[in-house]
Amino acid sequence: MRERVVLKWGGGLITEKDQMKTVRTDILDLLAEQLHACLEEGLDVLLVHGAGSFGHLKAKKYRLAEGFLPEVEFHPLSQHEAVTEVRQDMLELNQHVVEALTRRDISAVALPPHQWARGTGPHFEGDLAFFEQAPKGIVMVTFGDVVDCESPREFGILSGDDLVKRMADEINGVERLVFAMGGVEGVLASPPSDKNPSPELLSELTPNDVFVGEHQTNMDVTGGIGLKVARGFEALEAGVEVWLVSGEIGCRVQEACMGLPVVGTQLILS
Numbered sequence: 001m002r003e004r005v006v007l008k009w010g011g012g013l014i015t016e017k018d019q020m021k022t023v024r025t026d027i028l029d030l031l032a033e034q035l036h037a038c039l040e041e042g043l044d045v046l047l048v049h050g051a052g053s054f055g056h057l058k059a060k061k062y063r064l065a066e067g068f069l070p071e072v073e074f075h076p077l078s079q080h081e082a083v084t085e086v087r088q089d090m091l092e093l094n095q096h097v098v099e100a101l102t103r104r105d106i107s108a109v110a111l112p113p114h115q116w117a118r119g120t121g122p123h124f125e126g127d128l129a130f131f132e133q134a135p136k137g138i139v140m141v142t143f144g145d146v147v148d149c150e151s152p153r154e155f156g157i158l159s160g161d162d163l164v165k166r167m168a169d170e171i172n173g174v175e176r177l178v179f180a181m182g183g184v185e186g187v188l189a190s191p192p193s194d195k196n197p198s199p200e201l202l203s204e205l206t207p208n209d210v211f212v213g214e215h216q217t218n219m220d221v222t223g224g225i226g227l228k229v230a231r232g233f234e235a236l237e238a239g240v241e242v243w244l245v246s247g248e249i250g251c252r253v254q255e256a257c258m259g260l261p262v263v264g265t266q267l268i269l270s
Contacts, residue, residue: 002044002136002173003042003043003044003173003175004043004044004045004046004171004172004173004174004175005038005043005044005045005046005174005175005176005177005178005257006046006048006164006167006168006171006174006176006177006178006240007035007045007046007047007048007178007180007253007257008048008049008050008160008161008164008177008178008179008180008228009031009047009048009049009050009097009180009247010049010050010052010179010180010181010182010247011049011050011051011052011053011054011055011056011144011160012050012052012181012182012183013027013031013050013052013180013181013182013183013247013248014027014028014031014049014050014052014093014096014097014182014247015051015052015053015054015093016052016053017052017053017056017182018053019053020053020057020058021053021054021089021092021093022053023093023096024182025096025100027182027247027248028096028097028100029100029103030247030248031100031180031247031253032100032101032103032104032106033104034251034253034254034257035047035101035104035106035139035253035254035257036104036105036106037251037254038254038257038258039106039137039139041258043257043258044134044136044137044173045139045257046131046134046139046140046167046171046174047097047108047139047140047141047142048141048142048143048144048160048163048164048167049093049094049097049141049143049144049160050143050144050160051090051093051143051144051145051160052093054089054090054092054093055086055089055090055093055144055145055146058082058085058086058089059082059086059146059157061074061082062074062077062079062082063079064079064082064083064086064146064155064156064157065156065157066156067149067152067153067154067155067156068080068152068153068154068155079155083146083155086146087112087114087145087146090112090143090144090145090146091112093143094110094112094141094143097110097141097143098110098141101139101141106139107137107138107139108138108139108140108141109134109138109139109140109141110141110142111130111131111140111141111142112142112143112145113126113142113143113144113145113147113158113163114145114146114147114148116130117145117147117158118147118148118149119147119149119150119156119158120147120149120156120157120158120159120162121158121162122162122165122166122231122234124147124158124162124166126166128166128167128170128171131167131171132170132171132172142160142163143160143163144157144158144159144160144161144163145157145158146158159227161227161228161231162231164177164179164231164235165177165231165232165234165235168235168238168240168242169234169235169238169240174240175240175241175259176240176241176242176243176256176257176259177232177235177240177241177242177243178242178243178244178245178253178256178257179228179232179242179243179244179245180245180246180247180253181225181244181245181246181247182246182247182248183248184246185201185245185246185249185252185263185264186201186202186203186243186244186245186246186263186264186265187201187202187205187211187225187229187244187265188200188201188202188211189201189202189211190211201263201264201265202265203263203264203265203266204265204266204267204268205229205265205266205267205268206267206268206269206270207233207269211229228244229244229267232244232267233267233269236267236268236269237269241259241266242266242267243256243262243264243265243266243267244264244265244267245262245263245264245265246263246264249263252264
């Protein structure tokens with residue numbers, strides 16, 4: 001059976017979180033180089049990326065995660081217009097991702113969720129067969145997106161963290177799920193602060209451990225580090241190894257994907 005890894009590039013890693021539609025090209029190139037090394041070692045990669053400043057800021061302003069709100073007036077766009085714009089913005093970000101892969105001679109196929117998925121949360125409707133049946137060496141790419149929902153909600157945000165959980169659970173041969181993050185080396189015991197600028201990195205995390213994750217409520221509409229950890233433990237229970245590592249330092253993403261010793265946080269059941 002082919003050995004596969006599900007890899008999530010965080011939106012806050014590949015974009016400037018507080019600058020509308022700004023890509024971190026140097027980071028994308030670093031990540032693509034490491035992904036290429038994984039392919040060279042015979043590892044298949046299923047890639048999911050976040051939205052960062054291409055999706056979260058506008059989605060937050062127009063409350064897209066809440067679905068259609070007919071009683072609320074929005075300006076200058078309507079919610080439905082904002083849905084269209086966010087989808088276009090995500091396609092634009094995805095194009096940057098695919099171009100970074102192409103620069104490393106990686107063959108990639110993008111599957112935008114609004115074209116094949118419906119509903120939000122871990123029980124969204126959508127056929128993962130395209131990912132399962134991908135030819136060896138072809139990187140299938142998808143991302144967090146605004147998808148259609150049943151009336152009266154009409155639309156909502158399908159998180160990349162829910163996507164990776166389902167892929168890890170349902171696609172044959174997945175050995176590991178790796179979250180590549182920006183700004184942190186893994187799960188920290190507490191968020192950095194003036195009093196504690198370098199909080200403890202938790203090298204292992206169990207379901208009973210307590211940590212205080214930083215959730216950027218002014219931008220993030222999909223749950224932040226808490227959702228990653230929750231979905232990670234669900235994947236772990238399905239027999240998939242789960243790591244959260246920095247996507248900015250060295251080759252840590254590559255090392256985690258290949259099952260090598262790496263600095264970061266590994267989820268364990270006990």
